[in-house]
Amino acid sequence: EAGVAQSPRYKIIEKRQSVAFWCNPISGHATLYWYQQILGQGPKLLIQFQNNGVVDDSQLPKDRFSAERLKGVDSTLKIQPAKLEDSAVYLCASSFKSGGEAFFGQGTRLTVV
């Protein structure tokens, strides 16, 4: 079974620029999560989708972050404009149902300079 695919693996941008990350979850998984993991910390939930609807985006900085999951499959996470403190690894995960075992992608390491 193919795993969760994320791209790009690495991205370096200047502050105030915009960036987008892409995630393709495991086929048939209704739940999709985006996490931000700052070095040395645990993953912080940014947004959770159930099919193409948002379940939880309470920790998403909505003034600069946006995410969508069109057709309930692929998802994109965008940051515009980026700040230095957005430097982190952005992890996408999917699960068959909410709260169940989640499968993670390799993540996108973002560096904002």
Next chain:
Amino acid sequence: SQQGEEDPQALSIQEGENATMNCSYKTSINNLQWYRQNSGRGLVHLILIRSNEREKHSGRLRVTLDTSKKSSSLLITASRAADTASYFCATDVKNDMRFGAGTRLTVKP
């Protein structure tokens, strides 16, 4: 906000010893999961324990859950150098999944 807190933050043991990590959380949960993250790699699911379960085993892993104390523990028996990683607990409160800060385990050969 983070839901779980792991303890200790870091743990260093010799190969063959047992490692115990603890997780405390704040609100009632549906289930609790443990994940492992090797350096530079993604998170891998280890075990899920439901709120009505008290203990669960998987190979060399043993997880306990005490809902009255809002805590869980992960025991790794007969540790190996390959067990060196960060271990995170993740709690499901409202069908979501929120992680703690993790325990960094180092197993010396």
